[in-house]
Amino acid sequence: MPTQELPIGVFDSGVGGLTVVRALREALPNEDILYLGDTARVPYGTRSSATVERYAQRVAGHLVRRGIKALVVGCNTATTYALDGLRTVGTQRGIPVIGVIEPGVDAALAVTGGHVGVIGTEGTIRGGAYSNLLKARNPDLTVSTAACPLFVSLAEEGWVDDDIARAVAARYLSPFAGGPDTLILGCTHYPLLFDAIAHALPGVHLVDSATSTAQTVVRALSEQGLLKQQGVGTTRYLVTDNERRFRDTGLRFLGTTPQPTELIDLDDVDQAAWAAEVAS
Amino acid sequence: MPTQELPIGVFDSGVGGLTVVRALREALPNEDILYLGDTARVPYGTRSSATVERYAQRVAGHLVRRGIKALVVGCNTATTYALDGLRTVGTQRGIPVIGVIEPGVDAALAVTGGHVGVIGTEGTIRGGAYSNLLKARNPDLTVSTAACPLFVSLAEEGWVDDDIARAVAARYLSPFAGGPDTLILGCTHYPLLFDAIAHALPGVHLVDSATSTAQTVVRALSEQGLLKQQGVGTTRYLVTDNERRFRDTGLRFLGTTPQPTELIDLDDVDQAAWAAEVAS
Numbered sequence: 301m302p303t304q305e306l307p308i309g310v311f312d313s314g315v316g317g318l319t320v321v322r323a324l325r326e327a328l329p330n331e332d333i334l335y336l337g338d339t340a341r342v343p344y345g346t347r348s349s350a351t352v353e354r355y356a357q358r359v360a361g362h363l364v365r366r367g368i369k370a371l372v373v374g375c376n377t378a379t380t381y382a383l384d385g386l387r388t389v390g391t392q393r394g395i396p397v398i399g400v401i402e403p404g405v406d407a408a409l410a411v412t413g414g415h416v417g418v419i420g421t422e423g424t425i426r427g428g429a430y431s432n433l434l435k436a437r438n439p440d441l442t443v444s445t446a447a448c449p450l451f452v453s454l455a456e457e458g459w460v461d462d463d464i465a466r467a468v469a470a471r472y473l474s475p476f477a478g479g480p481d482t483l484i485l486g487c488t489h490y491p492l493l494f495d496a497i498a499h500a501l502p503g504v505h506l507v508d509s510a511t512s513t514a515q516t517v518v519r520a521l522s523e524q525g526l527l528k529q530q531g532v533g534t535t536r537y538l539v540t541d542n543e544r545r546f547r548d549t550g551l552r553f554l555g556t557t558p559q560p561t562e563l564i565d566l567d568d569v570d571q572a573a574w575a576a577e578v579a580s
Numbered sequence: 581m582p583t584q585e586l587p588i589g590v591f592d593s594g595v596g597g598l599t600v601v602r603a604l605r606e607a608l609p610n611e612d613i614l615y616l617g618d619t620a621r622v623p624y625g626t627r628s629s630a631t632v633e634r635y636a637q638r639v640a641g642h643l644v645r646r647g648i649k650a651l652v653v654g655c656n657t658a659t660t661y662a663l664d665g666l667r668t669v670g671t672q673r674g675i676p677v678i679g680v681i682e683p684g685v686d687a688a689l690a691v692t693g694g695h696v697g698v699i700g701t702e703g704t705i706r707g708g709a710y711s712n713l714l715k716a717r718n719p720d721l722t723v724s725t726a727a728c729p730l731f732v733s734l735a736e737e738g739w740v741d742d743d744i745a746r747a748v749a750a751r752y753l754s755p756f757a758g759g760p761d762t763l764i765l766g767c768t769h770y771p772l773l774f775d776a777i778a779h780a781l782p783g784v785h786l787v788d789s790a791t792s793t794a795q796t797v798v799r800a801l802s803e804q805g806l807l808k809q810q811g812v813g814t815t816r817y818l819v820t821d822n823e824r825r826f827r828d829t830g831l832r833f834l835g836t837t838p839q840p841t842e843l844i845d846l847d848d849v850d851q852a853a854w855a856a857e858v859a860s
Contacts, residue, residue, distance in 0.1 A: 340631055341621060348822040351620055422825075453733040464747050471744065542628040545702075567847075 301394040302369035304528050307332035307536075308517065309368030311359045314342035315456070315546060316488035317374025318553035320400065321535060323514035324372070328521075330528045333535040335374075335558070336363055337550075338566070340540035343452060344377040345421025345487070352423060356382035358566050362538075364395065369526050372517060373399045376420050376486050376509075380427035396520040403516045404484050404509030405433045411505045415442040417480030419472070419497075420487045422447045430486055444479050448472040448490075455492040456549050465496040473500040480504060492552060537561045581674040582649035584808050587612035587816075588797065589648030591639045594622035595736070595826060596768035597654025598833035600680065601815060603794035604652070608801075610808045613815040615654075615838070616643055617830075618846070620820035623732060624657040625701025625767070632703060636662035638846050642818075644675065649806050652797060653679040656700050656766050656789075660707035676800040683796045684764050684789030685713045691785045695722040697760030699752070699777075700767045702727045710766055724759050728752040728770075735772040736829050745776040753780040760784060772832060817841045 308324065310317055314337050321335055338344075338359050344352045356378040360371060371390055373379045379399030390397035408416050418430040425447040434443050450468050459465050476483070482505040485491055491508045498506060521527045535558075539546045543561045550558040588604065590597055594617050601615055618624075618639050624632045636658040640651060651670055653659045659679030670677035688696050698710040705727040714723050730748050739745050756763070762785040765771055771788045778786060801807045815838075819826045823841045830838040 340627065342626075346622075346822065346825060347620065351821045450730075450733050450737055450739075453730050457730055459730075464744065464751065467744050467747065541631045542626065545626060 302526060304369070304526055306367050306369040307334040308370045308372060308521075309334050309336070309363035309366075310372040310374045311336040311338065311356075311363060311378070312375040312488060313337070313344040313355075313378070314339050315550045315553045316452075318550050318558060319488050319491050319508070319510045320372060320374035320513055322554055323510040324517060325533070325535065327514040327518055329533055330531050331533040332528075333533065334363060334366060334368060334538070335535065336538040337546055338540050339542050339546055340566070343421070344375060345423045345449065345452065347377075347423060349381045349423070349427065352377055352381040353385060356386065360386050360389075362564070362566055364390075364393070368395065370517060370521060371395055371397045372513065373397065374488055374513075376400055376488065377423040377427075380424050380429040394524070396524065398513065398516050398520060400488065400509045400513050401429050401433060401486070403512035404486065404507055405430065405437065407509065407512040408434070408482050408484050408505075408507045409437055411507070412441070412482040414440070415444070415480045415482070417476050417483040417504075418443065418445045418486045419448045419451075419483065419490065420445075421452070422449055424486050430484060444476060446472055446475065448487075451493055452487065452489045455489040455552070458552055460492045461495040465493060466499055469493065469496040469500040473497065476501060476504075482507060484509070489553075538564050540564060540566055582806060584649070584806055586647050586649035587614040588650045588652060588801075589614050589616070589643035589646075590652040590654045591616040591618065591636075591643060591658070592655040592768060593618050593624040593635075593658070595830045595833045596732075598830050598838060599768045599771050599788070599790045600652060600654035600793055602834055603790040604797060605813070605815065607794040607798055608807075609813055610811050611813040612808075613813065614643060614646060614648060614818070615815065616818040617826055618820050619822050619826055620846070623701070624655060625703045625729065625732065627657075627703060629661045629703070629707065632657055632661040633665060636666065640666050640669075642844070642846055644670075644673065648675065650797060650801060651675055651677045652793065653677065654768055654793075656680055656768065657703040657707075660704050660709040674804070676804065678793065678796050678800060680768065680789045680793050681709050681713060681766070683792035684766065684787055685710065685717065687789065687792040688714070688762050688764050688785075688787045689717055691787070692721070692762040694720070695724070695760045695762070697756050697763040697784075698723065698725045698766045699728045699731075699763065699770065700725075701732070702729055704766050710764060724756060726752055726755065728767075731773055732767065732769045735769040735832070738832055740772045741775040745773060746779055749773065749776040749780040753777065756781060756784075762787060764789070769833075818844050820844060820846055
C-alpha cells in the first residue's frame with residue numbers, strides 16, 4: 301500500500317499535462333511529483349480508443365512499478381478511454397486514480413446557467429465522456445461540443461494569442477456564438493490559448509480543469525491520510541523520446557523548464573507487466 | 581530475390597505518403613502497391629532520430645516479410661534518418677530502396693539559378709539531409725531551410741488555401757522573400773498547400789518530390805528487370821491504428837478514398853524480426 305513519502309504520479313501523451321503539474325505544485329508544495337510524458341507516441345488525440353487505452357496502461361504500469369501514492373491522468377483523451385480500467389487496478393492497490401474530466405465537469409456545473417460547451421481533441425469529443433457525465437449530473441443541461449485539433453499545434457508552436465490563433469479560434473468557435481454560457485477547455489493544451497478563445501467567445505465562462513483537478517487530488521490524498529505534511533516537493537520528468545524538445549516545448553506549459561528529465565523505453569516490457577497486474 | 585509479380589511497398593508515418601502513391605499510380609498503372617501508414621505512431625517529424633529509425637525499421641521489416649519487389653520510403657523524416665540502414669538490408673535481398681530526398685534534390689538542381697530553399701518537419705530540417713546532399717552535388721549553391729510544423733495540421737484539417745493557410749504560409753516563408761529561386765516541399769503533406777505556398781512566394785519554383793520519386797522508382801525497377809508489363813495494378817493499405825481516420829484524411833492526399841484498409845499490430849514482434857534480418 302502507498303505511503304505519504306511516495307510521489308504523486310502524473311502522465312500525459314506529451315507536454316499538455318504540465319498545466320496540471322503547475323496547478324498541483326501550487327496546491328501541494330510539499331509533495332513530490334513524478335511526471336511521465338509519452339513523447340514517443342504523442343499525440344493520443346487522433347488515435348483509436350483501443351490504442352489510447354493500451355498506451356495509457358503501459359505508462360500507468362511503469363509509474364506504479366516505480367512507486368506512486370496517487371495517479372493523475374493529466375490528459376483528456378486518456379481519461380476518456382482509459383480511466384475506468386486504470387482506476388480498477390489502482391483501487392486494488394490503494395492508489396487513488398484521478399482524471400481531468402470529472403473535475404472539469406464539476407467546475408462547469410458550478411457556474412453554468414444551463415448550456416455548457418466542450419472543446420477537445422478528436423478522440424475526446426468522439427468518446428463523449430464529457431457529454432455523458434454532464435447529462436448524468438443534470439439531464440436538463442444543453443451540451444454542445446467541437447473538436448479543435450489545430451489548437452494543439454498552435455500551443456506547441458507558441459502561437460497563442462496572435463492574428464493566426466484568433467482566426468483559428470474564431471473558425472472553430474463561431475458555431476458556439478449565442479450558445480453556451482460556459483466552455484470547458486477539454487484538452488490540457490488549450491489553457492495556453494485562453495486569451496484567443498476568450499476573444500472569440502466574449503462573456504463565456506472558460507473552465508480550465510487543471511485547478512479543479514488539483515483540488516480533487518488534495519481531497520483524495522487527505523481522505524486516505526496520504527498528504528505529505530512537510531518538506532519542499534521536487535518534480536522529476538520521464539519521457540519516452542526527445543528530451544530536448546520536451547524541455548523546450550514544456551517551458552510554455554509549466555512556466556519553467558521541466559527538468560531533470562530522464563529518457564525511458566516502454567516499448568514492450570511494461571505493457572506485458574501491466575497486463576499481468578490487471579490479470580493478477 | 582524479388583519477382584515482377586510482387587507489389588511495390590511504400591510507407592509513411594501516416595497519410596502523407598499517399599501523395600507518392602498517387603504519383604506512382606500514374607507512372608506505373610500495371611503495378612500493385614502495398615502501402616503501410618504507421619498511424620499508431622504518427623507523426624515522425626517531431627521524434628528523435630533514434631526513434632524514427634526504430635519505427636521505420638519495424639515498418640520496413642513488416643513489408644519485406646509480406647513480400648515486395650521495391651521499398652519506397654514515402655516520408656521525408658524517415659528518409660532522413662533511416663534510408664541508409666534500410667538500403668543496406670534491402671540491397672542484400674535485391675530490393676531497391678528509394679527515398680524521397682534524392683529525387684527532390686535532383687528536381688531542384690535541374691531548375692535552380694543557385695539558391696534553393698527547403699521546408700519540412702522539425703526532424704527533417706534538423707537532420708540536414710537535404711542541405712548535405714544539395715551541397716555535395718553543387719558546393720556553390722546557397723541553401724536556406726525552415727521547419728513549418730503547422731503545415732501538417734493544416735493539410736490534415738483540409739484548411740489548405742484559405743485566409744488561415746495563407747497567413748501561416750506568409751509567417752513561415754517571409755524569411756525567404758528575395759532569397760531562394762526554388763523551394764523543395766520537403767514533407768509529403770506539403771503538396772496539399774501548394775497554392776498557399778505559391779501565394780507567399782510568387783515566382784519561386786516549387787518542387788514536389790512525389791513525381792520525381794515515381795520516376796526514380798520506374799528507373800530502378802527497369803534496371804533490375806522488375807517492371808510488371810501488363811495487368812491493372814491494385815493498391816492495398818495497411819495501417820497500425822484508426823482505419824476510419826486514415827480513410828477520411830487520406831482522401832485529401834490520394835484524391836480518392838484509400839481502400840481496402842487492413843489494421844495490423846507492429847508493437848513488438850516485427851521489430852525483433854527486422855533486427856534479426858539486419859544481423860543475419
